[in-house]
Amino acid sequence: MKDTGQVIIPKRAETQAKMDERSAVANRVCPDAAYTIADRWQERVDKHGNHPFLLYGDQSHSYRDVDCRANQVARAALAMGLTAGDVCAMALENRPDFYHVWFGLVKVGVVIAFLNTQVSGNALKHAISASGARAVIVGEECAHHFSAAEGLQGLQLWLLPDEEKPANSTDLECLDEAFYQAINTASAEPVDAQLRASITAESPAILIYTSGTTGLPKAAIYSHMRWLSSGDVMEVSIKADQRDVFYCFLPLYHGAAATSVTSTALSAGATIVLRRKFSVRRFWDDVCDYQITVCQYIGEICRYLLNFYDNAPMHSLRCIVGAGLNEHTWQQWITKFGQMDIYEGWGATEANTNLLNMDNYPGSCGRIPDWSKTNLRLVRFDLERNEYLRDEQGYLIPCEAGEIGEALGYIISSPDMGGGRFEGYTSAEATEQKILRNVFQQGDSFWRSGDLLKFDDNGYFYFVDRLGDTFRWKSENVSTQEVAIALGDAEGIELINVYGVQVPGHEGRAGMAAIVMQKGCGFDPEAFYTLTAKKLPDYAAPQFLRLCQSADLTSTFKLRKIDLQKQGYDPELCQEPIYIRDSRAKSYLPYDELLLQALGLSAIEADA
Template structure:
């Protein structure tokens, strides 16, 4: 980090933090690892792949079903892709879209394009129509590589940009002939017949580590997603850091069950496994039924989670062999303290590396000492560009001190996590690489925060930390709302109610109430098959776990949750529909304090609750 990053005054509570030796040692090692790759270095992901293929040769890199691909084989297949696509006119600096489900070919084409110096824009395999057109337009893709399993999405998008569409065969999910007909060419045969010899480095020789390697779209929970830039340097540094954090070795086997177009699978899992010489077991998509079978059959030792995945697995019926497995650690985000505790009790002492960050983040926190419920700790504020500043959810602004500067949070205060933006030619850490849209990039930058001319990345996330320096995710800005003059965190309410018996999922959000300030809490829940919603039991749980103002005023019992393909809950449509019983067919309930229950929706129930009809 540059000297200018250190002038920030850390929170006064840092003197109360007593660093743990193992925590500090790990974090120091992470810092050293993060500084290994210089921005101007002419060193790319393709170079790392070739180095590791020479080093680990015949060791398994990818495992998919009954197929195994060594490091040398993956490198050779990437060479074939590079030769074939070079013949099709792709050159260093071009952007190529890649729409393909989790299968070995995804890696072959990704790494093959990297050998050309081509930027890969990974496309959500579930989008079509306007979202797909938006993705292709905002990345400026010169061509698109499409897995046969995804060609229908393009066929159903008539107004997409004009560019060559190259289809890659998929024996597992063959496409209909009329959909295949939109492709410019099937390049499967071209690639299979291409040379396996190392593709010449000349074309990418001048490519610097700081230049963009991937374009990864944000989850799009609130609208059309943005394409975040991910450089060669940041991708490889992620692997360097996580290798140290996880203690990864060539004996480890990673599990890739999240979609590869998502930041977690495409960055942390792949970069770490490649750096450590580990193997990756690839699954098309996450399956509750197959998860533990995959772990045991392949000796999987590390997997990356999203909080919802862990809840799905905990909702499955207990088995006698729940603790008979090879998992030693897991990394991810969104694991509540309750789910975390239940996970360890059921599946045994697995090291949990819960973290906080995002695809586009220039800073991050990670829990390296298994402190339940926390997303990490800052033992030394002089060694991080992360800061937590006060945020007023009512005015949706940052309070300022008498000098017009942002105010650092003290222990227990909720604020926004921000990251000092480092702009130095010799330093890679702390850079904010932004999006393909300059306007979207600028909207995420806070300026003149603590000193004139400084700049910070705005995460949009609310966090807090305790007297020992442990941080906890609170909510997304915009999800936290005010009711009866109190701030209500949707994430904290959901965490308090997540173990309601028989419930599969819960989504908490605020809805507008005519004539009332703020928003009233509403819960959309999905029950597990064979379980029914019991309004009295749910009411009793809210009374035991939540203050009255935070308890949901409405409950909507849905048949399915509105999830992104990376298991993030959408709230936009739910908030718009509010408690308008004419907008949906789901059973709707209103909180009834007098009856200690949630009553079926009616005008009488609203009146008893002191709430007006929806308008």
């Protein structure tokens, strides 16, 4: 790879040693090795059979307990006609059955697509179609999404009951109970590993969905090799071992919980405390009751906990791992809850590069002391023109310290190593859209992150923002185009322009929509709320509305958003009516400071 000239004098000599160790571990699993997640799982069962793998409420499931149920799932999958290489989707909330199904299917070489349990309608249909799934295992808690979905006729939908969240009989009519019955009657003895003999480390293992600029979910491919390597690298980074207890309350269909938590815990032979969803009231109780030592976070969770608690009890938490923690919140966390290691990182589900702060340097998401030992590059980007800056030869220009640029990952194509590969999506078109070619020289190729970062004189990196129309709210990527399409058929609306606006004290951006009504039509806030609740998950529904007299269009009839985003929902900057989404009133209410304070606009819905 061409040397782009980005040179930094290391501030801490040990950082490069840590990076070298991580790099060596990342390439421990060879691409063509007959070694999969199922093989790693079996090794841990053989070594830690009686050790707790899952703690769920008052239940304790050992490695061997989970393995026995997974064996039954594997046999049931075979009985239902699934074989190595097939894709099976699953829609399950955080409960032990998620792992039973996951590890059972990998035992027979089946690729698993993790469906977002909040997605419904056309987005759900598209997600299933994009995966190429032969069947979908549907948790009873998600039955209503499938009952209401159109265009799923002919697809095998297998029910997995849920005693905690039973569905009504109407929602269950479209689901087949044969798979669940096959599980309960199957033997718990291990299946023959030869059933997955055709599967190698570089074969696809799971599909995790990520929002794209098209507005519909894209299925990112995760190979066995990349999943295993991520866990091995994190185990070394945080010095995890069998004594650790990981706290998992983020949804398992997300990359953070499915990879960072699960792969690291499995690599270390550790225990996972599984919670259905985040509970602010139970957080420190859970930490103390289960003696949790490692917690995966997103920045909003940390801020939510800081606002809720004055201090923490004596606890066992030794480190937290995640993204979205700025320097101010970082310092508050340590001051209020005590000293612990914070591993702030940067990356993406489909990323072929990443960063991890291993120095406890507040606010940073990682450090690069030597550019020759990383495939990450930061290039200049013109935000106003929405294009890359180029030199006289037409190549992209590397950023210098202090400059904001887009992060790119050099794509390494080597049959002997997995590091630096871009595994892409199930859609070849979507994969190609994320690749930049001839970046620094003819013939090179880079993965485009869509993220803006910067670094200081000591090589510490900081996340700045997302490029384009996709923004993050409540830890989810939201596509403005998807929201606009979903709400575009609202009665009386002539035009809707969706964008993200900054909310003080919150990570990411909240959705806001500028609406132009048809002549002679009035805005109905209750009807619009009902439409958002019907068409969109909570996190994607616009939190603010602005009723405009006319649309701000370019000469090519493209919607302008820059000025709207700068004005946000500030009534002093917006000389037009502003509304706030209130789920209690099931309506959009006129802007009011007291209403804004009462709602809090929390990015994490807590089980209080």
